[in-house]
Amino acid sequence: MTTDPQVPQEQALAPLDVSPETQEMVRREMPEATEQAKNETMALIEAIKRKAQLQAQQMQAEAEKASEITVEKYLEAIRTARREVEQMDLFDPERIEYSIKLMQMDAEQNWENLVKEISTLGDRLNDAAKAAWEALTAPRPDYSDTIDESKQL
Numbered sequence: 001m002t003t004d005p006q007v008p009q010e011q012a013l014a015p016l017d018v019s020p021e022t023q024e025m026v027r028r029e030m031p032e033a034t035e036q037a038k039n040e041t042m043a044l045i046e047a048i049k050r051k052a053q054l055q056a057q058q059m060q061a062e063a064e065k066a067s068e069i070t071v072e073k074y075l076e077a078i079r080t081a082r083r084e085v086e087q088m089d090l091f092d093p094e095r096i097e098y099s100i101k102l103m104q105m106d107a108e109q110n111w112e113n114l115v116k117e118i119s120t121l122g123d124r125l126n127d128a129a130k131a132a133w134e135a136l137t138a139p140r141p142d143y144s145d146t147i148d149e150s151k152q153l
Contacts, residue, residue, distance in 0.1 A: 017046070018042040018043070018045075018046050019046065019049075022042050022045050022046060022049075023042060025045075025137060026038050026041050026042050026045070029137060029139070049129075049133075052125070052129045056122055056125045056126070056129075059121070059125075060118055060121075060122055063114075063118045063121075064115075064118065067111065067114045067115075067118075071107055071110075071111050074107050075104065075107060078100055078103050078104065078107075082096060082100050
């Protein structure tokens with residue numbers, strides 16, 4: 001991406017595919033910047049976007065894996081408890097079956113709620129990334145008039 005002879009080759013950034021949205025925004029916000037500055041800015045923006053997306057995907061995958069393990073362990077504990085209770089022969093097997101079904105439905109509901117929470121977290125991370133992007137690219141006031149006035153004093 002860099003062609004500046006002052007930048008050592010090993011430090012030059014690898015070229016990234018830049019989205020049309022990023023290209024248009026950089027050209028709009030930096031009309032007088034050099035092509036190299038625009039290209040480096042686009043590369044930085046794309047790298048930030050990719051890093052945020054990757055981290056969100058990793059977090060979601062880790063949460064899903066943890067919840068799968070939790071559900072499996074929960075169901076395993078229920079089955080073990082059922083076997084032990086059935087061996088004791090102290091309770092009505094139909095009532096035990098009904099209780100186990102209720103626990104399984106509760107586990108499934110908890111799983112669905114966890115998936116919804118993960119989805120909501122992903123949406124929030126996406127919204128936060130967009131808000132950060134907008135804050136980063138928001139136009140800044142032009143202070144050049146203030147600097148010119150201070151020189152006249």
